[in-house]
Structure formats: C-alpha cells, structure tokens
Amino acid sequence: MKRVLAVDDSSSVRQMVNFTLRNAGYEVMEAVDGKDGLAKAGGGKFDLIITDLNMPNVDGIQMIAAVRKLPAYTFVPILMLTTESQAEKKDAGRKAGATGWIVKPFNAEQLITVVQKLVK
Amino acid sequence: MSLTTKTEILSTVDRARDELAAMAVRVDQEVLSAAASFEGLAKHAGTIMNLTAAIIGCVASEDVTSVLAKVQTLGSATKIFIGKQLQATDGILETIATEGKVLGQLSAVAAVQEGIALQIKLLSVLTNVEVARIGIMGTGFQYLAHELASFANSVIEDTQVLANQIQGRRAAIEETRRTLTQELPLLRTELARIEADLGAALAEMEVSLGQLSSVPVQFRDCVQDIARQIAGIVSAIQSNDITRQMNDHVQQSLAFISSRMRGDVDADSGSSQELPLAYAGITIQTRQLRAIDETVGGWTSQIRACTRDIQRVSTSGVLGLGPTVLDQERRLSSQLANIQQLEYKSQAYTGRIQHSLGGLANLAQSVGEHLKRSRSVRDRLRLLAFNSIIEAGQLGSKAGAVLAISNSIKEISATWSGLTEQSGLAMKEVSGLVKRTNAVMEAFSAASTEHLHEAEGQTRKGLDGLRTAADFAARQANGMTAAVEKMQTKVAEVGRTADSLDACFSRSEAVLSELERLKHRLKADHPGERLGYDAGEVERLFSAFYTTELERNVLRAALAGHALPVSQATMAGNSVELF
Numbered sequence: 001m002k003r004v005l006a007v008d009d010s011s012s013v014r015q016m017v018n019f020t021l022r023n024a025g026y027e028v029m030e031a032v033d034g035k036d037g038l039a040k041a042g043g044g045k046f047d048l049i050i051t052d053l054n055m056p057n058v059d060g061i062q063m064i065a066a067v068r069k070l071p072a073y074t075f076v077p078i079l080m081l082t083t084e085s086q087a088e089k090k091d092a093g094r095k096a097g098a099t100g101w102i103v104k105p106f107n108a109e110q111l112i113t114v115v116q117k118l119v120k
Numbered sequence: 121m122s123l124t125t126k127t128e129i130l131s132t133v134d135r136a137r138d139e140l141a142a143m144a145v146r147v148d149q150e151v152l153s154a155a156a157s158f159e160g161l162a163k164h165a166g167t168i169m170n171l172t173a174a175i176i177g178c179v180a181s182e183d184v185t186s187v188l189a190k191v192q193t194l195g196s197a198t199k200i201f202i203g204k205q206l207q208a209t210d211g212i213l214e215t216i217a218t219e220g221k222v223l224g225q226l227s228a229v230a231a232v233q234e235g236i237a238l239q240i241k242l243l244s245v246l247t248n249v250e251v252a253r254i255g256i257m258g259t260g261f262q263y264l265a266h267e268l269a270s271f272a273n274s275v276i277e278d279t280q281v282l283a284n285q286i287q288g289r290r291a292a293i294e295e296t297r298r299t300l301t302q303e304l305p306l307l308r309t310e311l312a313r314i315e316a317d318l319g320a321a322l323a324e325m326e327v328s329l330g331q332l333s334s335v336p337v338q339f340r341d342c343v344q345d346i347a348r349q350i351a352g353i354v355s356a357i358q359s360n361d362i363t364r365q366m367n368d369h370v371q372q373s374l375a376f377i378s379s380r381m382r383g384d385v386d387a388d389s390g391s392s393q394e395l396p397l398a399y400a401g402i403t404i405q406t407r408q409l410r411a412i413d414e415t416v417g418g419w420t421s422q423i424r425a426c427t428r429d430i431q432r433v434s435t436s437g438v439l440g441l442g443p444t445v446l447d448q449e450r451r452l453s454s455q456l457a458n459i460q461q462l463e464y465k466s467q468a469y470t471g472r473i474q475h476s477l478g479g480l481a482n483l484a485q486s487v488g489e490h491l492k493r494s495r496s497v498r499d500r501l502r503l504l505a506f507n508s509i510i511e512a513g514q515l516g517s518k519a520g521a522v523l524a525i526s527n528s529i530k531e532i533s534a535t536w537s538g539l540t541e542q543s544g545l546a547m548k549e550v551s552g553l554v555k556r557t558n559a560v561m562e563a564f565s566a567a568s569t570e571h572l573h574e575a576e577g578q579t580r581k582g583l584d585g586l587r588t589a590a591d592f593a594a595r596q597a598n599g600m601t602a603a604v605e606k607m608q609t610k611v612a613e614v615g616r617t618a619d620s621l622d623a624c625f626s627r628s629e630a631v632l633s634e635l636e637r638l639k640h641r642l643k644a645d646h647p648g649e650r651l652g653y654d655a656g657e658v659e660r661l662f663s664a665f666y667t668t669e670l671e672r673n674v675l676r677a678a679l680a681g682h683a684l685p686v687s688q689a690t691m692a693g694n695s696v697e698l699f
Contacts, residue, residue, distance in 0.1 A: 102696045
C-alpha cells in the first residue's frame with residue numbers, strides 16, 4: 001500500500017485528506033506542521049507528501065526545501081495544498097522542490113486523480 | 121479626537137479581536153466534531169452501497185432477468201393445458217349425451233327382443249300341443265318345439281343381461297354428467313382465476329424485472345451521486361480552514377490597528393496620524409467579517425444539503441432492492457404452487473372421468489356380444505322357419521297349424537333381423553363413442569402435461585436463482601436497515617453540528633455590529649477630509665495579512681468602495697497545477 005504524508009496545521013483538513021486518500025486505498029500519516037512533517041518524513045519512507053504552506057514552526061516551503069535534502073526524497077512527489085494562489089508563492093514553492101500546487105478546498109476526485117498520477 | 125475616543129477604539133478593537141479568537145477555538149472544535157460525524161456518515165453510506173452492490177452482483181450472477189422468459193413459457197403452457205382440459209370436458213359431456221341416446225335405442229331393442237322371446241316361448245308351447253295332436257307324424261316337429269324353447273330362454277337371459285348393463289351404464293353416465301355439470305363451472309372459474317393470476321403476475325414481473333435490469337445503471341448513478349455529495353462535504357469542511365485563516369487575519373489586522381493606535385503619541389491630542397489608517401482598517405475588517413459570514417453560510421448550508429442528499433439516495437428505491445427481489449420470488453412461487461395445485465386437482469378429476477368412461481368400453485363389449493348372439497339367433501330362426509315350412513308342406517293339411525307356427529317363426533325371424541340391424545347400428549355408435557372418448561382422454565394423458573411439466577421445471581430453476589438472490593437480499597436486509605439507521609443518526613449529528621457552527625458564527629455578527637458602530641462614530645466625530653487615507657499605502661500595509669484570493673479581492677473592493685466579491689462555490693474544488 002502506497003504511503004502518503006499529510007502535513008497541515010488544520011486538523012479538519014488533515015482529516016479530509018486522510019479520509020479521501022484512505023478510501024482510495026492509500027495509507028495516510030498526518031503531521032501537524034512543517035517541523036513535525038520533516039521529522040516524520042525523516043523517520044519513514046513516504047511515496048507522496050501533501051503539505052500546507054502557512055504553518056507554525058516550519059512553513060510548507062521551508063519544509064519542502066529541507067525534505068528535498070533528504071536522499072530518500074529526491075524524487076518523491078510533494079504537493080502544496082494551500083489557500084494561497086499568488087504566482088510568487090507558487091514560484092517559491094516550485095523552486096523549493098514542490099511537484100504541484102492545489103488551492104484549498106480540494107475536490108476529492110481531483111485529488112485522487114493527481115495522487116494516482118504521481119504515485120504509480 | 122478625545123482620549124475617551126482613543127480608549128474606545130482600542131477597547132472595541134481589542135474586544136473584537138478577543139471575541140474572534142474565542143470564536144475560532146469553538147469553531148475548530150465544532151468542525152472537528154462535524155468531520156468525525158461525517159466520517160461515520162460516509163462509512164455507513166459506504167456500507168449501504170457495498171450491500172447493494174453485493175445484491176446487484178447476486179441478481180446478475182443468478183441470471184434473474186432470464187426468469188421472465190421462463191415464466192412466460194410456463195404461462196403459455198398453462199394456458200394451453202387449461203384450454204385442453206376445458207375442451208375435453210365439453211367433449212366428455214357431448215359423448216355422454218350421445219351415449220344416453222344410444223342406451224335408449226338399445227333399451228328399446230332389448231324390450232322388443234324380450235317380447236319376441238315370449239312369443240317364441242308361446243310358439244314352442246303351441247308346437248308341443250300340435251305335435252301331441254298329430255301323433256307320430258309330428259315327431260319331427262318336437263325338435264322345433266325344443267329349439268324354440270331353448271331360443272326363448274337364451275334370448276330372455278341375453279336381453280336381461282343387456283338391460284342390466286344398460287341400466288348400470290345409465291346410472292354411471294348420469295353420475296358423470298351430474299359431476300361434470302357441477303364441476304365444470306367450478307373448474308372454469310378456477311382455471312380462469314389461475315390464468316388471470318398468472319397473467320397479472322407476469323405483467324407485474326415484467327415491470328419488476330424491467331426495473332431490476334435498470335438497477336445497475338441506477339445504482340451507478342447513486343454511487344456517483346453519493347460520491348459527489350461526499351466530495352461536497354469534504355470541500356465544505358476544508359472551507360472551515362479558509363474561514364479560520366480569514367478569522368486569524370482579521371485578528372492580526374485588528375492587532376496591527378491597535379498597535380499603531382497605541383504607538384501614536386498624538387492620538388490623545390485629537391490630531392492622530394493613525395486615525396485614517398484605523399478607520400480604513402476597521403472598514404476593511406468589517407468587509408472581511410462579512411465575507412467570512414457569507415463563506416461560512418455557504419459551507420454550512422452545503423454540508424446540510426449534501427447530508428440530506430446522501431440520506432435521500434441511501435434510502436432510495438434502488439437501495440431498497442432486497443425487498444423487491446424477495447417480493448418477486450414470493451409472488452412467483454405462489455403462482456407456481458397454484459399451477460401445481462391445479463395439476464393435482466386435474467389428476468383427481470382425470471381419475472374419476474377415466475373410471476366413469478371406462479364403463480363405455482365394457483358396454484361396447486357387451487353390446488358386441490349381444491349383437492353376435494342376436495345374429496346367431498336371427499340365422500337359426502331363419503333356418504328353423506325354412507325347415508319347418510318345408511316339413512309342414514310335406515305333411516299337407518294335417519300340419520296346417522304347424523305351418524301357421526312356421527310362418528309365425530318366419531315373421532319373427534324377419535322382425536329379429538330388423539332388431540339385429542338396429543343393434544348393429546347401436547354397436548357402431550358405441551364404437552364411435554369409444555374412439556371419441558379415447559381422443560378426448562388424450563387431453564388428460566401424461567403426454568399432454570409433458571410440456572407443462574417441462575415449463576414448470578424451467579421456471580423452478582429460474583425461481584431457484586431468484587430465491588438465491590432473494591435469500592441473499594433478505595440476509596443483507598438487516599445489515600442494510602442497521603446501516604441506514606446509523607447513517608440517519610450521523611445525519612442528525614452533522615445537522616446539529618452545522619447548527620452549532622451557525623450559532624458560533626452568529627457571534628461574529630455582534631463583533632461586526634460593534635466595529636460598524638465604532639466606524640460610524642469615527643466618521644461622525646471627524647467629518648470631511650480628516651479620515652481620508654492613501655488607498656495604495658493602506659493596501660500595502662494590510663495585504664501582508666491576507667493570503668487568500670478572496671481576502672485580497674475583499675481588500676480591494678473595500679478600498680474602492682465596491683460591493684463584496686461573490687464567494688467562490690466550494691463544491692467543485694479548486695484548480696490543480698502540476699509543475
């Protein structure tokens with residue numbers, strides 16, 4: 001079973017990502033912010049990371065940059081899931097190593113399609 | 121600006137911020153509760169869909185939809201069977217009526233033959249008297265007297281046997297006629313009822329099986345519908361995160377206004393440099409709060425609508441498929457039992473008719489034997505008459521009386537011959553009746569019911585499949601009912617949470633009113649240009665707090681004095697961009 005790490009400071013968003021992907025056959029682990037996400041990514045192997053941008057402690061872009069430095073995550077897809085939609089933010093995310101950008105709220109079917117496409 | 125006003129501004133702004141912070145905590149708790157209830161709801165909806173999918177799978181694997189063709193074949197076989205039985209019963213009644221007439225004719229013949237026997241007996245006595253009178257010359261006529269006596273006894277015996285047989289047959293056919301006359305209307309009614317019931321069952325089944333065949337498509341639509349509603353709730357619950365952030369941003373903006381006001385040394389002098397910024401900031405925050413209000417209203421009503429729809433779909437006819445299949449099976453099994461009952465009755469009925477009509481063959485045999493004897497009597501009478509006339513002629517006038525007896529025998533012989541012909545005709549009619557009866561009884565034979573049995577066998581096989589599906593549906597029914605009940609509980613829970621969320625957010629109305637009042641007082645205290653601000657500078661300062669497109673649009677609309685932008689529908693979700 002493919003493993004997904006969902007990083008968001010909103011527990012309801014984490015819950016919805018978990019619910020959606022679990023029902024689509026993925027194993028989902030949750031992290032409450034960038035710092036927690038980084039720790040969990042380092043502690044285990046995930047096939048995909050979905051992260052929020054604005055979070056306490058370590059934000060999404062900082063976390064992506066740090067995760068990309070981990071050898072196991074060089075090619076692991078990382079999706080940003082955020083309310084932000086500004087081009088400069090997206091650009092910063094892309095430069096940090098994000099694979100894609102989803103503006104909240106996500107559509108369950110679309111999320112599953114994207115995840116299936118990225119995690120083969 | 122007076123000191124009181126500055127205190128008022130700070131107090132109102134700080135209170136608003138605290139109130140919004142408290143509200144955010146409560147909203148977070150309520151949304152978590154809503155999400156948990158929703159997960160339960162989705163789980164139960166999933167259970168219902170899985171049970172329904174299993175029933176549909178069973179219906180498909182048992183080839184239930186082929187039952188209709190089998191029952192149609194059974195319907196037409198039963199109709200043919202019923203038609204043949206009715207036609208045969210009519211034929212039997214006709215046969216019986218004809219047999220009654222033939223028996224009448226035979227009875228008349230037998231009566232005449234009995235009369236002739238008595239005449240012959242009398243002639244035998246007269247012959248003996250004449251033999252005694254003419255003495256030795258009449259010895260040859262003693263044989264004639266003996267033969268006549270013997271004929272008379274034999275004919276009397278024979279006609280009595282026939283008369284008894286006729287009497288017995290009359291009683292038997294009367295019994296058959298009475299039975300058939302009584303039972304035929306009942307049989308007709310019963311057969312008509314079975315035919316009508318079967319027709320109605322077929323019509324119902326056609327509709328139901330038509331529905332069954334469309335169920336997979338309808339089910340797929342239901343699955344898609346529920347998936348859409350679940351996606352709608354998933355989007356709506358996420359929207360809480362957006363409003364939470366918007367709420368945080370309003371709090372941060374209010375903190376910024378408060379900080380700027382506190383740091384302004386001139387604030388107390390009434391010529392505060394920060395007053396226009398505070399005024400503009402409060403205006404923006406009231407707009408942001410209104411946008412939050414609308415967004416929240418949108419997603420709580422979306423949660424309600426989606427849960428209602430999930431409930432509606434989950435209790436729809438398609439998902440109530442189990443009882444439909446069960447009902448079909450029960451109705452058809454009852455029809456099959458009716459047809460079998462009809463067959464049992466028909467077997468008993470056939471037995472009685474066969475027993476009754478079996479006597480006709482015995483009658484034919486008796487009439488045949490009687491005819492044979494009658495022909496023998498006719499031939500011998502002819503011979504006796506011929507011989508006695510010759511012999512009497514040789515004796516001349518002495519045997520005048522014997523000649524008269526011989527002539528009488530000749531006449532009787534002619535009459536007997538006529539009666540024998542009548543018996544022969546009656547025999548032909550009886551033989552014809554036996555043939556007709558055999559043909560009629562063909563309708564009650566095993567060969568005739570073979571087609572019906574074959575159709576019954578096929579239908580029974582089809583019903584076995586339907587029963588398997590129905591049993592399966594029945595076993596799933598309890599699980600389905602329990603899941604629907606649990607789901608309804610969860611729907612109510614989600615509804616209550618949505619109510620609580622509405623109540624939480626109604627506190628933002630109070631904050632909004634307070635900020636609006638402050639804004640109006642500021643405007644009233646500082647008429648003219650004193651509250652004027654640099655829109656570009658204000659946008660630069662406040663845009664740092666806003667992260668969503670909606671907030672930025674609200675900021676721009678507030679500064680330009682435009683109406684609030686329409687909040688984006690959350691159901692469809694937002695775009696996905698892959699780098």
